[in-house]
Amino acid sequence: MQPLLYDNTLDTLFMVWWSTFYAVLIGIPVGVLLHLTQRGAVLQNVVVNKVLGAIVNIGRSFPFLILIVVLIPFTRLLVGVSIGPTGAVVPLALAAIPFFARLVEAALREVDHGLVEAAHAMGGGTWTIVFKVLLPQALPALIAGVTTLVIQLIGYSAIAGAVGGGGLGNLAYTYGYQQYETSLMIATVVELILLVTLVQILGDVVVRRLARRGGRASSFRVGLRRTRTEEPVAVTEAA
Amino acid sequence: MITTTGLTKVYRSGDREVTALDGVDLHVREGEVYGVIGQSGAGKSTLIRCLNLLERPTSGTVTVAGQELTSLAGRGQRASAPLRAARSHIGMVFQHFNLLSSRTVQDNVELPLEILKVDRRERSRKALELLDLVGLADKAKAYPAQLSGGQKQRVGIARALAGDPKVLLSDEATSALDPETTRSILQLLRDLNRKLGLTIVLITHEMDVVKTICDSAALMKNGRVVEQGTVAELLATPGSELARELFPVGGEPSADDRTVVDITFHGAAATRPVISELSRTYNVDISILGAAMDTVGGKQVGRMRIELPGRFEENVVPIGFLREQGLQVDVADVAGAADATAEAVDDAVTPAPAGALQKEGAK
Known part of the structure; x- marks a missing residue:
């Protein structure tokens, strides 16, 4: 039982790691673009914004199980296989990209517009706005978003596992459910719970550390404005 | 610039x-x-x-x-x-x-x-x-x-x-x-x-x-x-709302038969002690009701509200003296003097009391 648990844990971590990696890699630019092209923003472009928004919405509304099936040919094209941990990374990442893009967009929306205006007044261009103002200021919210993303992917990876993706989900389904090895199933579930809890705690610690720097202890009237950096914590719970 | x-x-x-x-x-x-x-x-x-x-x-x-x-x-x-x-x-x-x-x-x-x-x-x-x-x-x-x-x-x-x-x-x-x-x-x-x-x-x-x-x-x-x-x-600038806000003068006349005068100091005339000159020359008692003065570049600028005994008709000569000094002099409307200063300039068209020397915009 133990080597089985160990191998499948590695498979789960493999799937979660790589799908998170791609979701962050692609989700951040998509989220930034969504933010920048909205009405009144620096790169205001209604067409791009609407099209991108529609794609993201379609991606998010697909039931994950259906998405896996629909993507089988694409997955095979991309990585050569459609099952196993490697095959699961593709639908996981594709489901996670629009999800994370929206989290990024929401995080950027919380950045005080006055900061963007100040950067413009200094002569900063779009590059400066994105890399020196928006992303650093939204960092606590982005970290909170990644936390949510990872937890979401742990859950999705279990679904992927149940339909041939490997990992803990597969283990719980094939051995625990189909072969009535209740203890194995319970062990898997407990491990997933621990995994999720660990990720959440880790994310919260990082967010809190970043947020403390940015200012709960702020003073005077701007207190209300500055404590916005604290909100990401709430986002995690709400998502 | x-x-x-x-x-x-x-x-x-x-x-x-x-x-x-x-x-x-x-x-x-x-x-x-x-x-x-x-x-x-x-x-x-x-x-x-x-x-x-x-x-x-x-x-x-x-x-x-x-x-x-x-x-x-x-x-x-x-x-x-x-x-x-x-x-x-x-x-x-x-x-x-x-x-x-x-x-x-x-x-x-x-x-x-x-x-x-x-x-x-x-x-x-x-x-x-x-x-x-x-x-x-x-x-x-x-x-x-x-x-x-x-x-x-x-x-x-x-x-x-x-x-x-x-x-x-x-x-x-x-x-x-x-x-x-x-x-x-x-x-x-x-x-x-x-x-x-x-x-x-x-x-x-x-x-x-x-x-x-x-x-x-x-x-x-x-x-x-x-x-x-x-x-x-x-x-x-006569009737300037900004000047009035920058140099607010208040103060009500102490009795009915008094003349209230707002004096604006600016330019070269502002360096001389006109009030005491006025008092000595015409032997009048002057009360200062309010003043907002500042020193800009070594010169006194600002506004002052003074009160002269007697009605306007009796004070034509002293007021003329002040004008001769190059000061801007506005005779305040006694009836409306109480609320004269802090108000908007819009209502400066209020009819002034009888008096030939009344300046435009004065109140």
Whole structure:
């Protein structure tokens, strides 16, 4: 039982790691673009914004199980296989990209517009706005978003596992459910719970550390404005 | 230093149009502190944002330091490279400071230098020098959240100075601060104005700010500049609302048969002790009901309200004497004297009492 648990844990971590990696890699630019092209923003472009928004919405509304099936040919094209941990990374990442893009967009929306205006007044261009103002200021919210993303992917990876993706989900389904090895199933579930809890705690610690720097202890009237950096914590719970 | 001509800004939302600026002609001289005052909604915030084109004016031109910024504006929301270059040499400070909470104080001041692509060592040197200038050298490694409001605004000022600007725009920089901190920030701005020859345009809704540091002022109402000029010019303008607000005189006559006179001191005549001369020459007892005087360039400027015994008819000669001294003299309407000062100029058309020497706009 133990080597089985160990191998499948590695498979789960493999799937979660790589799908998170791609979701962050692609989700951040998509989220930034969504933010920048909205009405009144620096790169205001209604067409791009609407099209991108529609794609993201379609991606998010697909039931994950259906998405896996629909993507089988694409997955095979991309990585050569459609099952196993490697095959699961593709639908996981594709489901996670629009999800994370929206989290990024929401995080950027919380950045005080006055900061963007100040950067413009200094002569900063779009590059400066994105890399020196928006992303650093939204960092606590982005970290909170990644936390949510990872937890979401742990859950999705279990679904992927149940339909041939490997990992803990597969283990719980094939051995625990189909072969009535209740203890194995319970062990898997407990491990997933621990995994999720660990990720959440880790994310919260990082967010809190970043947020403390940015200012709960702020003073005077701007207190209300500055404590916005604290909100990401709430986002995690709400998502 | 800064000139706007026919500056107009119209906001459209749906089929509604809001005119925020309605043909503003502003003229700010080099090296002066210029205050734009008005109530909220008067358009002053839009005006200052048009000066560095954070807001694109609907029509009209903006020229800063000889460069016509309105001709540099690119298409759409994005600023063209020349406009961005011009902006980096126009400092701006904000009501809510707008410091990046993710950066230390020093890194905040370095941000404009990063935009100007100054190398790391030079950035650090310059930032520390500027922090020293605003009196925050010891806070370089602190985060904005650890500072008080006044300290944050000092960081904002240091940051605004990083691009060696000739012009500093101040958008209600002291409005979020308590009175004492306000004074110290205004003092700092005054010092920078003198030390660096910095031209400062500030917008505010507080007359005290204008009183404390401005060489010139403009009053905005409904998107228009209704009065503008140096403090002395404003004082010399009969019925100037700004002059009256800058130098408020109150005080009611002690009895019915008194003549109340408002005297405005400006120009060369202001250096002489006219009140005691008047008293001695005509042997009249003069009571000073109120006065708001200031010394500008060694000269006394301001307004004073005095009371002479007897009715207006009995005081024609002393009043004539005051006018001969080159002073602006307005005989206050005794009946309305009580509420004379703080009111808007709009009702200055109130019929004056019988009196041939009554000046226009007097009350």
